Amino acid sequence: MAQIIKQKDDNVVAFIFDEKDTLTLDEDKLAVSYTGKIGGEIDMIAPLVNSTTHEIVAGVTPPIRFYGGGFTTYDGSSFTVDTTALNARIAEDPAWVDPPILNIE
Amino acid sequence: MPTVNGPDEITTLTGGDDKVFFTDSDGNVQEVSIGATGTVLTSTGLTADPAFSALPADATVGANKAMYTNNSDVESGLAFGAAGTVLTSGGTDATATPPTWEAAAEGGVYTANSSAAITNGSVAVLDPAGTLSPVGTASAAGPPSTVAMSAGVVGGDAPSAQNSNFWDEDSNTLFTIATNSNSVKLIPSTVSWSGATPSMTQGASIAVTGMTSTFYNGAMGMYDKLNNKVVVAGRDYGYGNVKMQTGTVSGSGSSATISWDTVTVVTTYAPSYLWLTYMRSGPAYTAGATVGMICSVNSSGATEAMFFDPSGSSPVKMTTYYGMSAGTVGGQSVCDGSGNLKYPFIHNSFGQARWSSFYYGAGHMGSVIAPGMATWGSWIDMAWDENNNRGLIAVATSSSSSGNVYCWELTDSGAGTGAITGTDRNWASVSTNYMNVYNSGSCFWDVFSGKIMVWWVMSADRHAWMPVTLSGSGATTGTATATSGSDWSRSGQPYGSTLFHSYASGANLNFASGVFSGSSSAGSKNSYAISNAYLSTNEDAWLGVAKNTTTGSGQSQEVYVIGGVATEGLSGLTVGSNYYVQSSGLLSTVNTGGDRLVGKAIAADKILVENTGTGTA
Numbered sequence: 001m002a003q004i005i006k007q008k009d010d011n012v013v014a015f016i017f018d019e020k021d022t023l024t025l026d027e028d029k030l031a032v033s034y035t036g037k038i039g040g041e042i043d044m045i046a047p048l049v050n051s052t053t054h055e056i057v058a059g060v061t062p063p064i065r066f067y068g069g070g071f072t073t074y075d076g077s078s079f080t081v082d083t084t085a086l087n088a089r090i091a092e093d094p095a096w097v098d099p100p101i102l103n104i105e
Numbered sequence: 106m107p108t109v110n111g112p113d114e115i116t117t118l119t120g121g122d123d124k125v126f127f128t129d130s131d132g133n134v135q136e137v138s139i140g141a142t143g144t145v146l147t148s149t150g151l152t153a154d155p156a157f158s159a160l161p162a163d164a165t166v167g168a169n170k171a172m173y174t175n176n177s178d179v180e181s182g183l184a185f186g187a188a189g190t191v192l193t194s195g196g197t198d199a200t201a202t203p204p205t206w207e208a209a210a211e212g213g214v215y216t217a218n219s220s221a222a223i224t225n226g227s228v229a230v231l232d233p234a235g236t237l238s239p240v241g242t243a244s245a246a247g248p249p250s251t252v253a254m255s256a257g258v259v260g261g262d263a264p265s266a267q268n269s270n271f272w273d274e275d276s277n278t279l280f281t282i283a284t285n286s287n288s289v290k291l292i293p294s295t296v297s298w299s300g301a302t303p304s305m306t307q308g309a310s311i312a313v314t315g316m317t318s319t320f321y322n323g324a325m326g327m328y329d330k331l332n333n334k335v336v337v338a339g340r341d342y343g344y345g346n347v348k349m350q351t352g353t354v355s356g357s358g359s360s361a362t363i364s365w366d367t368v369t370v371v372t373t374y375a376p377s378y379l380w381l382t383y384m385r386s387g388p389a390y391t392a393g394a395t396v397g398m399i400c401s402v403n404s405s406g407a408t409e410a411m412f413f414d415p416s417g418s419s420p421v422k423m424t425t426y427y428g429m430s431a432g433t434v435g436g437q438s439v440c441d442g443s444g445n446l447k448y449p450f451i452h453n454s455f456g457q458a459r460w461s462s463f464y465y466g467a468g469h470m471g472s473v474i475a476p477g478m479a480t481w482g483s484w485i486d487m488a489w490d491e492n493n494n495r496g497l498i499a500v501a502t503s504s505s506s507s508g509n510v511y512c513w514e515l516t517d518s519g520a521g522t523g524a525i526t527g528t529d530r531n532w533a534s535v536s537t538n539y540m541n542v543y544n545s546g547s548c549f550w551d552v553f554s555g556k557i558m559v560w561w562v563m564s565a566d567r568h569a570w571m572p573v574t575l576s577g578s579g580a581t582t583g584t585a586t587a588t589s590g591s592d593w594s595r596s597g598q599p600y601g602s603t604l605f606h607s608y609a610s611g612a613n614l615n616f617a618s619g620v621f622s623g624s625s626s627a628g629s630k631n632s633y634a635i636s637n638a639y640l641s642t643n644e645d646a647w648l649g650v651a652k653n654t655t656t657g658s659g660q661s662q663e664v665y666v667i668g669g670v671a672t673e674g675l676s677g678l679t680v681g682s683n684y685y686v687q688s689s690g691l692l693s694t695v696n697t698g699g700d701r702l703v704g705k706a707i708a709a710d711k712i713l714v715e716n717t718g719t720g721t722a
Contacts, residue, residue: 014373015344030370044315044348045419046370068345069374097320099342100287 002062002104004074005030005054011073014049016066018104019058025051062104127155175200213669213714215648219655219662226674227690228703229664231648237662240647240690262290262310273328273335276354278361279305280335282326289316289324289339295358308359315350315368318343320375327381331395332416335363338398340375347372347379347400351415367419371411376400378435380448384412384465385440394423394465397446401435403427410446410463428461436486437547442494447515449487449498458485458500460515488548488557495575497557499548512548512559512573514580548573555689556583647686647701649714650675671704671712678706 003023005015017023020035030049031042063079066072071086072079090096120126124136130152140146140157147158166172166182174180176198183192186206195202220236223229229237262283270281281292290310316324316339323340329351338349349371352363378401384394394412403409408428413420428448438448446463484501496515548559556572572583650671652663665671675692678684684692686701692712704715 014346042367044368044370046346047422048370048373066343066345068341068343071345097342099345100318 001058002060002102003056003058004060005049005056006074007053008055009053011075012070013066013072013074013079014054014068015046016060016062016102016104023056025049025054025056027051030054062102064101065099066102067099129154171204173199173204175203213649213666214652214663215666216661216663218658219660220658222656223651223654223662224674225651225654226671226692227651228647228686228692229649229651229662230646232646236658237648237651237664240686262292271326271328271335273354273361274330275328275333276357276361278354278358280326280328280361282324282337283310284319284324285310287318287320287342289313289319289337291326291335291337291363293359293361295360306359308361311361311363313337313339313350313352314365316341316348319348323375323379325379325381327383327396329383329395329415330385334366334415336381336396336413336415336420338371338379338381340379341370342375344370345373345375346370347375347398349396349398349413349415349420351420366415366417369419371398371413371420371422372400372403372409374400374403376409377402378450380435380438382438382440382446384444384446396420397438397440397463399435399438399446399448401448401450408448408450408461410448410461412446412465424465426463428463429459436484436498437488437549439487439489439496441489441496442491447487447489447496449485449500451485451500458498460487460498486548486559488550490550490555490557490575492555493575493577495577497548497559497573497575497580499559512580512582514575514577516577648717650692650703650712665714667714667717669714670707671714672708672710675710675712678709678712680706680708682706684712 001019002016003019003021004013004017005023005025006013015030017032018035022033024031028047028050030046032044032046034043057074057076060074063072067081067086069089071082071089073082074080120136121138123139125139125146126134126136129135135154137146137154137156141159144157144159146155148155166180167184170182170184171192172180172182177200181199181203183204183206186192189209190206191209192204193207194204217231218236220232220234220238223237223239228240230240232238262285269283270279272279277295279294279296281294283290283292290312292310293308295306295308313324316337318341319339320342323342324337325339326335326337328334329336332351334351334353336349336351338347341348347370348368350365350368352365355362355364378399380399380401382397382399384397394414396413396415398411398413400409400411410426410428412423412425414423415421429452435448435450438446441447441462444465446465448461448463450459450461451457452459485498487496487498489496494516497512498515499512501511548557550557556574559571559573574581574583649664649666649669652665652671652673653661654674655662679694682694683705684694684703686703687693687695692703702716704713707713
């Protein structure tokens with residue numbers, strides 16, 4: 001299963017993590033410790049994500065691919081990709097490659 | 106005392122105690138009392154009685170004098186001369202020609218004819234013909250030296266398709282950004298030069314620990330000299346954002362290692378292009394935001410510029426500015442002399458080359474570059490002339506294999522104003538300069554030659570370079586020089602081969618340029634090379650410091666060589682500091698690592714020449 005970070009106001013998904021990862025969402029940032037890390041070592045921080053604007057949703061079945069960057073929303077039960085916006089983005093970026101298949105069970 | 110009437114009458118002679126006898130001018134024996142201890146009997150003349158008197162004092166010639174004797178052994182005193190003068194013999198007969206104090210002879214001065222104008226106080230070079238020239242830099246004859254190939258990239262790491270390498274001037278390490286299975290790597294290399302030929306020793310790849318799902322060509326790097334950190338930013342296609350990670354380098358060259366800080370997510374979108382720039386001067390530098398990052402085509406289709414302070418455990422974003430809609434192709438962003446972050450790009454929708462200028466604390470300015478012709482498939486890049494505070498934007502405007510190159514000179518009109526003027530020059534409009542834009546190129550500031558260098562990839566497995574001078578009235582181009590064919594193999598990939606640069610200073614070298622064979626798939630093996638465009642310099646043959654100023658050839662040029670004290674044309678020197686030959690021929694305490702030591706300042710306007718020619722820095 002996965003846990004996601006999504007915006008509270010429009011459900012746009014910012015991140016998808018394995019449930020085994022440790023997430024700390026507070027007032028000024030998101031801090032992530034990936035699975036298997038010993039102690040409180042932080043692997044990544046995201047100052048743009050905070051507990052005022054975002055929330056953690058756990059127990060989520062992940063999609064096959066995650067289109068970040070504002071293209072994917074989660075309404076509490078399923079993911080939706082804004083294909084119109086995504087295709088427009090792909091069209092203007094000749095270097096575009098699809099995101100990888102998620103490796104989350 | 107008896108009376109004696111002549112010698113015949115002397116039978117006995119008696120006198121008082123402690124007397125000595127003498128005869129006077131009448132022949133009569135007289136006596137005189139023995140004097141005090143240490144006194145001697147001294148004549149007072151033929152008719153006067155001798156007397157005991159003290160020994161005369163040591164000979165003296167007065168204060169502050171040098172003593173000499175004449176041809177009669179008579180001692181004389183010669184008052185000391187002025188400071189710095191030396192005692193000079195007048196010959197073997199000091200009576201006839203006494204010694205004198207004279208100005209010191211100027212040892213360490215060499216005189217020869219000039220072959221060109223030389224200004225006093227600057228360095229003069231001994232020509233092969235024996236004449237004297239100013240320091241100068243010239244393009245080496247023939248192609249831009251040997252291309253030193255490096256046989257492949259370690260472990261299949263694929264160099265990024267954008268500017269892929271940067272130089273850590275503190276550890277003397279060339280870092281190449283690469284990806285392998287979407288993980289970002291830095292490949293450390295030792296770069297060295299022997300004469301005109303570069304060589305490179307590649308080390309093991311260093312994983313950028315926080316970047317494991319990055320676009321194959323989506324990572325950029327730079328070196329932050331102020332904070333002594335490498336900075337890497339990557340377009341994360343797994344999460345659709347940009348991550349930035351900083352690290353501290355230990356070791357040097359191919360054996361360098363990096364201790365990484367915490368990776369930080371700095372955007373909520375993944376842009377089309379990403380560029381990092383070290384904001385080395387101006388207000389941005391003062392504010393501590395030493396890292397400028399351009400995200401071209403953000404989620405709203407605009408250019409976004411961000412400034413970061415990487416001094417802590419993770420980079421802190423200081424501010425963000427939004428620029429014009431960005432189009433599709435970007436070029437290397439630069440920091441101008443006023444702290445503006447300038448970014449050139451091609452706007453595909455409008456078919457124009459444009460630029461943006463982001464000023465820390467003020468916002469964004471920008472404009473269309475006239476005439477601005479450019480389309481998708483064009484190539485664009487930018488470099489900044491740090492000496493003249495002017496920039497160059499080079500654009501290749503054709504997608505054919507026989508494209509042209511236009512370049513514009515940009516003038517920085519002050520902090521925050523961002524106004525740019527320039528003149529377009531199509532210097533590659535002749536067939537010999539045709540450029541294959543699909544194979545890309547780069548332009549960069551070569552501090553050693555004082556010129557901007559433009560590299561591009563040509564057909565037939567060749568690459569070429571062009572020195573460009575920015576004088577304020579439009580770019581002046583030199584002579585394009587190309588390698589011979591088969592020096593390297595182009596890629597057949599859609600985005601072709603890419604050629605990026607990294608400048609490195611050092612003895613008798615100008616720059617290093619990495620040539621990367623591009624790929625459209627991550628992790629594929631790519632060969633790359635390091636090559637240089639060797640600019641010959643006569644700096645190594647410098648002889649001394651010019652004493653006089655000449656205005657052309659055939660004039661008498663005096664030069665202070667080792668042992669000489671150069672003073673003409675010099676002022677404001679720091680006593681005790683070492684001074685080095687600069688590429689301009691002038692002297693400075695600045696030593697960029699390859700500058701030759703001239704000597705030490707012994708006064709504000711004097712340098713004792715201690716070195717010449719190829720002496721070490």
